[in-house]
Amino acid sequence: MDLRQLKYFVTVARERNFTRAAELLHIAQPPLSRQIQQMEEELGVQLLVRSSRPIRLTDAGRLFYEESQQVLGRVEQMKDAARRVGHGERRVISIGFVASTLYGGLPTVVRRLRQARPEADVRLVEMMSGQQVEGLKNGRIDIGFGRIRTADLSVERQVLREERLVVAIPPGFALAAEDTPLKPAELKGQKLVVYPSEPRPSFADQVLSLLRDHGVRPPEVQEVRELQTALGLVAAETGVCLIPASARLQRSDLKYRLIDDEHATSPIIMSYRRNEDEALIALLKQLIREMYAENPPWLDTSYNRLHSP
Structure with a gap:
């Protein structure tokens, strides 16, 4: 079995179709099928139905x-590392992130990582939480900061904190008249704006599931790609939107009320490959602990439940 066969199998498994896989691999379908069959014969098990x-x-x-x-992701990492060393280039540390993590501590962590590792080229790659898992496995990123829990055994994850959710409300709506926490059931009858529209599952599904648990089925749901767009639609009185508490700092022209439910939180999760660069992971955890100890304004405990790494 060789790397070429592994690449063939991964492409077929991802596409779930021999014809499409053969087109992507630029080979004919019959030899592709034979290669997969040879792998199955070597392993002594069936891989595909x-x-x-x-x-x-x-x-x-x-x-x-x-x-x-x-395996394929690790090989690409090895090739890239060898090229960089051979050309005298700096090591690249790629960090995947969802946009909403920029409103909390991620910029501070990245800035301090660059100070602690001046020899490294730290790069930020915006990607959804689900995409981060694939990015970790194929070597595109080294660390991910997302919000969706995954069960992939090849990826370690650590919840750094859980942000409470708030409802963004147009000032002219009746719900904006109070400052007290808002029970989810009080959102019955309200039009809802959710994000991101894709890929799914996402934070949008978490919000919709939370409301369903309380018997709330909005009469209208508008899905948008980005948080900024969602808040803009709220300002235009299109509806209300549930967001992580730190994102409330983005617009001062809206009313924000905490959701009165202990399960209404959105985690900040650091993900990384299992048994990969333990020194880098240890450094990041140390930087996060130091940042928490300084108690920055966005870490207000009334809006966060902390999990120190």
């Missing part, structure tokens, strides 16, 4: 797919 449409992975196939992604 070819009779289903689309093609389905067996349990062994799912495991082999996850492991193959890690």
